[in-house]
Amino acid sequence: xxxxxxxxxxxxxxxxxxxxxxxxxxxxxxxxxxxxxxxxxxxxxxxxxxxxxxxxxxxxxxxxxxxxxxxxxxxxxxxxxxxxxxxxxxxxxxxxxxxxxxxxxxxxxxxxxxxxxxxxxxxxxxxxxxxxxxxxxxxxxxxxxxxxxxxxxxxxxxxxxxxxxxxxxxxxxxxxxxxxxxxxxxxxxxxxxxxxxxxxxxxxxxxxxxxxxxxxxxxxxxxxxxxxxxxx
Numbered sequence: 001x002x003x004x005x006x007x008x009x010x011x012x013x014x015x016x017x018x019x020x021x022x023x024x025x026x027x028x029x030x031x032x033x034x035x036x037x038x039x040x041x042x043x044x045x046x047x048x049x050x051x052x053x054x055x056x057x058x059x060x061x062x063x064x065x066x067x068x069x070x071x072x073x074x075x076x077x078x079x080x081x082x083x084x085x086x087x088x089x090x091x092x093x094x095x096x097x098x099x100x101x102x103x104x105x106x107x108x109x110x111x112x113x114x115x116x117x118x119x120x121x122x123x124x125x126x127x128x129x130x131x132x133x134x135x136x137x138x139x140x141x142x143x144x145x146x147x148x149x150x151x152x153x154x155x156x157x158x159x160x161x162x163x164x165x166x167x168x169x170x171x172x173x174x175x176x177x178x179x180x181x182x183x184x185x186x187x188x189x190x191x192x193x194x195x196x197x198x199x200x201x202x203x204x205x206x207x208x209x210x211x212x213x214x215x216x217x218x219x220x221x222x223x224x225x226x227x228x229x230x231x232x
Contacts, residue, residue: 003027003028003029004027004028004029004049004050004119005028005029005031005046005047005048005049006023006028006029006030006031006048006049006050006051006052006115007030007031007032007033007039007042007043007046007048007050007051007052008030008031008032008033008051008052009032009033009035009036009038009039009043009051009052009053009054009057009062009065010032010034010052010053010054010057010081011034011035011054011057011058012054013032013034016030016032017032018108019108019111019112020032022108022112023112023115026112026116028115028119031046031048034058035057035058035059035060036057036058036059036060036061036062036064036065037059037060038059039051039053039057039060039065040060040064040065040068040069043065043069043074043076044069044072044074047076048076049076049077049119050076050077050078050079050115050118050119051069051076051077051078051079052078052079052081052111052115053065053066053078053079053080053081053098054080054081054104055080055081055082055083055089055093056083062080062081062093063092063093063096066078066080066093066096066097066098067096067097069097070096070097070155070157073155075145075156075157075158077099077118077157077158077159078097078098078099078157079098079099079100079101079102079114079115079118080093080094080098080100080101080102081101081102081103081104081106082101082102082103082104083103083104087194089101090103090194090195091194091198094194094195094198094199094202095198095201095202097157097202098157099118099157099158099159099184099185100114100118100159100185100187100195101195102114113187114186114187116186117185117186117187118185118186120186121158121162121183121184121185121186131143133165133168133169135168135171135215135227135229136215136229137149137150137215138168138207138215140161140164140165140168142165145158145161146161147161147164147165149207149215154206154207155206156203156206157199157202159184159185159199160184160199160202160203160206162183162184163180163183163184163196163199163200163203164203164227166179166180166183166184167180167217167225167226167227168227170226170227171226171227171228171229172226172227172228172229173226174220174223174224174225174226175224175225175226176223176224177189177196177223177224177225178224179224180196180224180225181193181195181196184196184199200217200219200225203217204216204217215227215228215229216228
């Protein structure tokens with residue numbers, strides 16, 4: 001059995017102890033940090049398969065921890081814990097590079113399901129998936145989870161990469177929001193869920209910042225998204 005390593009940064013000792021006990025039976029080891037400063041230091045010194053990060057923390061906030069991790073080049077999947085009903089925290093977290101979020105208070109089973117979904121998609125390497133895709137100046141290598149626009153590497157989170165990869169494989173065709181959500185987030189599309197749209201917005205900005213390209217991710221109302229390849 002493969003052991004996955006998870007870091008949870010939360011000052012709720014009861015929550016972290018409950019998760020550690022429950023996830024141990026699933027082959028997942030949990031290390032806890034009680035402050036943002038401690039969590040950042042631990043995340044930078046050790047390799048984790050997933051980081052669960054509360055927004056409200058002593059010391060550095062969850063946003064500050066996430067920002068510093070992404071600025072340092074870390075692509076470890078991050079699941080943010082946000083206050084229920086606080087849409088601003090959710091959007092800000094996603095825009096800063098979080099992969100997904102879960103509002104507090106939550107059902108522990110829902111959190112466990114999210115953890116397993118992230119671990120599955122971040123480690124998946126289906127045999128029928130080609131390892132390389134190239135559309136015009138855009139290239140992606142699935143096994144390494146890396147993409148380039150021309151000769152410039154794109155600094156993508158795992159969720160952003162999977163969305164881009166799926167769109168590249170179906171370039172010129174619409175990919176439904178449900179399909180992209182399940183592929184990138186490992187869960188179904190929820191009502192009023194803006195996670196996918198925020199990830200796509202981040203992708204658009206990174207593609208635009210990389211170079212002046214004719215590649216565009218277009219939104220098809222009521223359907224999904226399509227990567228429009230450059231015209232020859």
